[in-house]
Every structure is written in structure tokens, then in C-alpha cells.
Amino acid sequence: MSRASLATSLRSLADDLENVDQCAQALSPDVAINTWALTKRAVPCLIGRPIGHPSVTRGKPVASSELFYLDPERGIARTMSRWYRLGTRVDVEYWTDRIGGNP
Template structure:
């Protein structure tokens, strides 16, 4: 995690994170995918798996898909600023309430 003046951009500084996310958007929104022969990296003996990423755990209020007062696990957390009371995940902005562990 890298601290900034206003919070933490998880995994990178703000510019590097934006560059990576813009590259992902450009690749996925392109009308055609690249030719197989032009992709230099190959992964062999692969399988789809899962890995841990930073996220928010808590009780949701005002979420479009989770009933108020129910447990919630957010998508990947990219920005966290407890002093301003906000966080940004892959999906949306969150207003931060009371932390479960104030000694974060």
C-alpha cells in the first residue's frame, strides 16, 4: 500500500493504478482481440483460481444488491481514505461508517 496526501491507493501510486486500469478498459473495449500469434506470453498447465485481494467487509446500507443491515464483502479495494470517510472498490464508492477495528 502506498500512502498519499489524501489516503491510500492499494498496490500502486495513483498514476500507475490509473494507467493499468485504463489499459484494461482499452483492451476489453476494443472491437477485436489481438491475434493469438501476437501475444508473447503463454501460460501452460493453467487453471482458473482465486487469490486474496484487499476488500471491505462490513454491514451494507444503501447497496443496490444487498439488503440494508446484511453482511457484505466488496469487490477489490483500490482506494481507502478513513480520514475523509470514503473508499473506492472496483464497483463503486463507499461511505465509511464505524470501523470494526479502530486500530487499522
């Protein structure tokens, strides 16, 4: 998906969530889902040690919220919750070795 398409999709999602009370009354979706259950799935994210995070102690390893934009050349990334300035990159095995299993 292109960056422009992703931005359009996220704006549409944000608009729908902001107006859910009006949308829910007017909606009769064409698509239904039957015998459904709530589950989880893996999404791209960053793992690392944030610096200057408002609620995470400096140096404590964390996994970010879902990653939507990554530009290593510019040294920036955007997750669902915030922008990050990218520091030193490591291979994912660095974290696998330290926390065990899949990061």
C-alpha cells in the same frame, strides 16, 4: 503502486476489455502460460453492513468487490463496483468473531 500508476493500469485494462475483438485478432502476446488452470486468490476488500446498496438488504453483512482505493481520512473507498462512504471502523476480529474463520 502509486494512485496515478494504478489509474493508468486500470484505464489500460478497461480499454483492452472494451476492444477485445480487435485486440484478439491483432495480438500475438510475447508471454505464454502453459499447463494453466483457473483458480482464485485473495484480494483486499471491505467487509461490513452497507447502507443504501442497490441489491443488498440494509444491515446484511457483505464482502465488497476488490478494493482499489481507501482513504479513511476523507471517509471514502472505491471498490471495483462502486464508491463507498466509510462509517464506523471496527477491527477485523469483530467480523472474525461473528462469521467464524477468516472474513
